[in-house]
Amino acid sequence: MMKDFCAFLLTLTSSVSILFGVTGCISATTDAEAGIDLRKVSKGRIPLRDIYDKIEVVPLDNAPDGLPLSELSVTADRFLLKGGDRLILSYRQDGSLADSLNPGKAIVDYSVYQDKTLDVLFFAEMRTYHLPDLSLSGRNALDTLVTPTRLARRSEKVMVLPGYKGDKDYLCEYYFDTKKYYASPGKLDGEKTKQIVKGMRFLRSENRLLLLYPNSGLIWVCGEFTYGFLRPDFKRREGDMLEITYAQVADRNVYYSLLLNGEEHLLVYDQTTGKGRLLKTTREGLSLPLGEIRDGINYFCCPADELPRYLTRDLLDSESASAVDAAVRNGAYVIIKYHFVPS
């Protein structure tokens, strides 16, 4: 009973904090709070070498049956990728296929925790303890069926699972010790909910867990024992359409991959100076993709035939260049390793 109560409390507090984050009721305590004015950020084109001092390309072995690869996760010694919607593929650092996992069900999402645990989400409903409101006196009742859309482990004992039921969003947590799901409803209903809940995603960045809300750019930075928010107030010209598609927090910078009026940009925001730089393409006319950043390297996965968008041959050493040629011929996927210029 006490365990239930405690799990309830913990769920409630964390859920409240996240949901308040969504609805903008708490104040962020980061420098990013000062705001990012997209009308004022530096927009000049710069050479790729000003950001990255070394670029490598790792061609990957073809996936079984030529399945498309997506959702890259980088661990200390492996690249993990979703193969179609039923496989998780594990590649070695040299791009050779090491292992594959077929759980036998369609995979909705997967998440890696501390390089040692892989959690795989399936399409199913969770029978949750429902926290009927955000007041502390609200009694929890069993039997709210919630469909989770994402999962990530907050700690060894707690899994976070955003989900929905009908048009209502829920933030759910699973407690390994009590083996129970708890759900806390958000404040949003209808179409707006669908956009926010289904668009929000967990990302890993320098081995930290981030939860990104694409509409607001809010990033929930979740550590093992700590959590906080980066909530930059994006200012833009009236009528400009903005969608944050990916984010990373590394060193002193926050990196946002964003769509501004439908066009891809990379926004580099320096938290210490409060200055941002909005980059559409480099001086060479190359796009700047953002993948998982780990140990000062930005890892990005794409089909080899898309490489000309991101690279020119002269940026590669001869070994990488010939490997790229072979990958293009084989219709393979590649991982681009962008090494940041040391700050």
Next chain:
Amino acid sequence: MSTKTALIFFPLVVAMLALVLISRHSVNRLEEALLRDAEKERVFESYTLSSFNASALQDKVLVSELCQSYLNDSSLVAYLPSGLCRACFSSLVFSLHDHEFPEDRITIISEQEDFEVKKECFSRGIHYMVEKLPVGSIPDIMVFRLYRGFLPIAIEYNLNREPLLPLFLSDDERLLRILTHAD
């Protein structure tokens, strides 16, 4: 009430109580059954990454690590509502003591003066304050705030004995308002 009336109503009251008990029992059993179903319907599976084998998860006790790593620059504020399970409070104090959390960095706030709590606090060097909270803001749970510099931390502890208590920092404005008294 006459004896005759009592004789009529007494069996009725007993029968109603029995019904209530039975229905409560049924609800509990239903809940247990639903939980069993929930286990069967588990929506995710966990694997050991190195081998892709399904993994059993360790139930790790975190408090000792936390108390060690957060010992030097942390302070704890706890709001103790009237009538809260005394065992919860004792468990907290003993746990923090066992892990050498500096007791002079703990502040307990109580709505009404509680002699037993006060005595225990004073004997351990824990700060004790009585604070009248705004009407409507009184929580029915124990509220904790643990600081390490400016970093909020959420921890739970389990010394392998009941009760298990979570310590947490809340971003709930209402709780923060309450705890502002201790800032």
